[in-house]
Amino acid sequence: MTDKNVKATLFHQSAHLQEQDLLPASVCCPFCGSTERALSAVLQEKPDVTLLYCRACHAASASRMPKPETLEKYYSHYYDDYDDKQEKITLDAPDRMATHIVRHALPSMGDLSGRDIFILDYGGGDGSISTKVAQGLLDLGAAKVNIALVDYDRSTIATSGERIQISRPDDLTKIASLTMDLVIASAVVEHIPEPREILTKLLSSLKVGGVFYARTPYVTPLSKIAKTFNSNFDFTYPAHVHDLGAKFWNNVVHVLPLEGRFGVLRSTPSIVETSFEQHFLRTLAAYVLKMPGYVFKESYGLVGGWEVFITRHSQSA
Numbered sequence: 001m002t003d004k005n006v007k008a009t010l011f012h013q014s015a016h017l018q019e020q021d022l023l024p025a026s027v028c029c030p031f032c033g034s035t036e037r038a039l040s041a042v043l044q045e046k047p048d049v050t051l052l053y054c055r056a057c058h059a060a061s062a063s064r065m066p067k068p069e070t071l072e073k074y075y076s077h078y079y080d081d082y083d084d085k086q087e088k089i090t091l092d093a094p095d096r097m098a099t100h101i102v103r104h105a106l107p108s109m110g111d112l113s114g115r116d117i118f119i120l121d122y123g124g125g126d127g128s129i130s131t132k133v134a135q136g137l138l139d140l141g142a143a144k145v146n147i148a149l150v151d152y153d154r155s156t157i158a159t160s161g162e163r164i165q166i167s168r169p170d171d172l173t174k175i176a177s178l179t180m181d182l183v184i185a186s187a188v189v190e191h192i193p194e195p196r197e198i199l200t201k202l203l204s205s206l207k208v209g210g211v212f213y214a215r216t217p218y219v220t221p222l223s224k225i226a227k228t229f230n231s232n233f234d235f236t237y238p239a240h241v242h243d244l245g246a247k248f249w250n251n252v253v254h255v256l257p258l259e260g261r262f263g264v265l266r267s268t269p270s271i272v273e274t275s276f277e278q279h280f281l282r283t284l285a286a287y288v289l290k291m292p293g294y295v296f297k298e299s300y301g302l303v304g305g306w307e308v309f310i311t312r313h314s315q316s317a
């Protein structure tokens, strides 16, 4: 299978980490610094790693984070047995994803006619989604779209037209505040052990009226049900080190040290990742499970993932 979109979401296999793979346990929530955390789930035993739910910001995070070198080994398939049985969950329809982002970001972005648009794609692999978003914005009248693609994987790049420019800054220090019309952080925050500074930087890079899109897994409630039925639920630690749902995302702009006013535009169960054509039952199950989440929001948890669109209302408070 040579689907390029697999890359970003390839790492869906748990690994059992040893003592030397792990950082010491931190008492503080990596998003807000609070020590008010409660045991939510067990991720592995001997050495024990648990999922801790932060009562202050509603993030759930691993009690012990993998060392940076552990993650590097993990992502280079060190723990992989190259087994074909390994499930590769991917986005079947990047076009649908791109259309979805454009549709919900557009009302805040305003008239695109003749404008140069700036997109920051954080963790977007080869930029296949952001280039499709860019094409959508060009179709709506934008003159040119500049994409800054910041990703660990620098090997490939999606093709782009003349009016889509892609740059690859080394990291977020190259990105200035108040410069971006759109920031995409799709299925990436859950991979970052120390996300506070990065999330702050991503949101700070928004212009007034700019839109931040994030999508993360939210599986804790599903995993509790699976446990009730003695079914094994794979959290895919250490690929995923956080579990972030509605309460977290609805509250995140008050948790981070942001200058300026920000507001949530839309906060819903995440877009269904698979298509009926390619994964019928998985897709049907996803739609059925996510549906009540649109109505009951924070009180319903069986959604598998959450997504949010956040805009910047002002430059300073």
Ligand SMILES: [Zn+2]
Residues within 6 Å of the ligand: 029, 030, 031, 032, 033, 034, 054, 055, 056, 057, 058, 059
């Ligand atoms: Zn917290």
